[in-house]
Amino acid sequence: MKKYTDQGKKDTRSGFGAGMTELGRTNPKVVSLCADLVGSLKLDEFIEENPDRFFQVGIAEANMMGIAAGLTIGGYIPFTGTFANFSTGRVYDQIRQSIAYSGKNVKICASHAGLTLGEDGATHQILEDIGLMKMLPGMTVINTCDFNQTKAATLAIAEHEGPVYLRFGRPKVPNFTDPQQDFHIGKAVMLNEGKDVTIIATGHLVWEALQAAEALEQEGISAEVINIHTIKPLDEEAILASVRKTGCVVTCEEHNFLGGLGESVARTLTLHHPAPQEFVATRDTFGESGTSDQLMEKYGLDNKAIKEAVLQVLKRKA
Amino acid sequence: MASQQDLAKIATQVRRDIVRMVHKVNSGHPGGSLGCTEFFVALYFEIMKLHDRFTMDGIGEDIFILSNGHISPVYYSVLARKGYFPLEELNTFRMLDSRLQGHPTTHEGLPGVRISSGSLGQGMSVAIGTALAKKLNKDKHIVYSLHGDGELQEGQNWEAIMFAGSKKVDNLIATIDRNSQQIDGNTEDVMALGDVGEKFRVFGWDVLELKEGNDIEAIIDTLKEAKKRSGKGKPVCVIMHTVMGNGVDYMMHTHAWHGKAPNDEQLERALEQNEETLGDY
Numbered sequence: 001m002k003k004y005t006d007q008g009k010k011d012t013r014s015g016f017g018a019g020m021t022e023l024g025r026t027n028p029k030v031v032s033l034c035a036d037l038v039g040s041l042k043l044d045e046f047i048e049e050n051p052d053r054f055f056q057v058g059i060a061e062a063n064m065m066g067i068a069a070g071l072t073i074g075g076y077i078p079f080t081g082t083f084a085n086f087s088t089g090r091v092y093d094q095i096r097q098s099i100a101y102s103g104k105n106v107k108i109c110a111s112h113a114g115l116t117l118g119e120d121g122a123t124h125q126i127l128e129d130i131g132l133m134k135m136l137p138g139m140t141v142i143n144t145c146d147f148n149q150t151k152a153a154t155l156a157i158a159e160h161e162g163p164v165y166l167r168f169g170r171p172k173v174p175n176f177t178d179p180q181q182d183f184h185i186g187k188a189v190m191l192n193e194g195k196d197v198t199i200i201a202t203g204h205l206v207w208e209a210l211q212a213a214e215a216l217e218q219e220g221i222s223a224e225v226i227n228i229h230t231i232k233p234l235d236e237e238a239i240l241a242s243v244r245k246t247g248c249v250v251t252c253e254e255h256n257f258l259g260g261l262g263e264s265v266a267r268t269l270t271l272h273h274p275a276p277q278e279f280v281a282t283r284d285t286f287g288e289s290g291t292s293d294q295l296m297e298k299y300g301l302d303n304k305a306i307k308e309a310v311l312q313v314l315k316r317k318a
Numbered sequence: 319m320a321s322q323q324d325l326a327k328i329a330t331q332v333r334r335d336i337v338r339m340v341h342k343v344n345s346g347h348p349g350g351s352l353g354c355t356e357f358f359v360a361l362y363f364e365i366m367k368l369h370d371r372f373t374m375d376g377i378g379e380d381i382f383i384l385s386n387g388h389i390s391p392v393y394y395s396v397l398a399r400k401g402y403f404p405l406e407e408l409n410t411f412r413m414l415d416s417r418l419q420g421h422p423t424t425h426e427g428l429p430g431v432r433i434s435s436g437s438l439g440q441g442m443s444v445a446i447g448t449a450l451a452k453k454l455n456k457d458k459h460i461v462y463s464l465h466g467d468g469e470l471q472e473g474q475n476w477e478a479i480m481f482a483g484s485k486k487v488d489n490l491i492a493t494i495d496r497n498s499q500q501i502d503g504n505t506e507d508v509m510a511l512g513d514v515g516e517k518f519r520v521f522g523w524d525v526l527e528l529k530e531g532n533d534i535e536a537i538i539d540t541l542k543e544a545k546k547r548s549g550k551g552k553p554v555c556v557i558m559h560t561v562m563g564n565g566v567d568y569m570m571h572t573h574a575w576h577g578k579a580p581n582d583e584q585l586e587r588a589l590e591q592n593e594e595t596l597g598d599y
Contacts, residue, residue: 070447
């Protein structure tokens, strides 16, 4: 199987910050807004270099979304920054009316998504945001897997016309994708070709999927691993081509199994090529306090859980 | 520069448009629309500096943001009378496949509209963002906005009002339609707003009271004064006292016509009180 090397653990939010720094230098239309979480979103460098293009809105996320919508009217490309919970559920109607329905070119950038936020607990660990955002007509939904991919995605969404939800996280995780990668919105990334099962993963679970595939290889199981960074629009062609070959699929995400990547994949398969599927995702539950690793283990989101799910889906494969 | 008489004629015709549009589809919001007719006419035909052609970015011209989107009839009528889209299109208000949706939207590409509104309390933030973009663009034009008074019960407004005062968004002139009515009754009974001007003042705004909010001359004077006060470190707020349903006697001084259409007979009475001046659409 194809080997991936961790270039050194880094947080995906720092990838966002690095992307913003670069955009600050290269695209004068990019502006950034933050709701009292500059340090968490790694925006310090952007702000230092572009003080006029940064807007501190205080702890007022609804206002931030509306101001972002207004900034587009003058031709700017606003990037909003706060935690995923406060980027979505808290401000759903502001996004719906002032951004999505209004067709505004706002980039909603959300850190601390999912369980890996850790000790702060369920109040801050949103596991419903992908569902909320993908249901909005015209919204692009992206969940990146490591530092390099997050930086590349941050640069790519500035070039894309239309509202985008970019989801990333808090913990330091393996950084294994190409630092020079081109990021193509809506395009799946084939990480490893295999023939027995398709593993489709997004966000922090992509590295875990690769670990699971390695372990499965030891047992003589050939797993195809696909990174879906763009949940909407979904690369249905890549998914169908793979599942037509392998005959079964495991979807992996740090999100509720209701409304997430898994459901989008299931819908695609139901319409075009029904096949057994297992979901590595949270099961309609809130999170809780704990370390990132503890939580991913307890809620069944690590490489062991992915391996189990593969063994399960293989049993169901005719 | 239109004469007072010309502006009065436009206002009368706009009132006819409003009641005819709402009557045709037996739905829509005539009360607040009629109450703000003089404001819209003054703003679009006298106050704002506008390009002939509509562009979304509005660079080099004044911009208007409507927050209380349910008064779409007056907005659509004035936009059409100003030439943003054909007058005949007013015939399609609230109908299937129309660009004139129940509440204003950019989704159908209607010229003149820059943001969707209807879910209340969001327009102040949008107007602030638009004003900030003007500053970044070094564009000296003004952003005007209109908000219902009942709408101020939405908390997002106070986030926005705090922001504009704190960050000195002084190229924004926000007008509050203080008709003291909302769907469930008088604002002071439903959720007392009290002294709205004072609330803005303590949030760092320069506030003007406009007692005669249905008098075109008074509106023009106040908006000109507001413009004079812009650019001095404070956002400007105009508390505009209006009579809901103004110009149609049975719709005045009541919240009953907030979201209700007149029947055939009532339409006739309304039209009798507002004779055709510029030609019906």
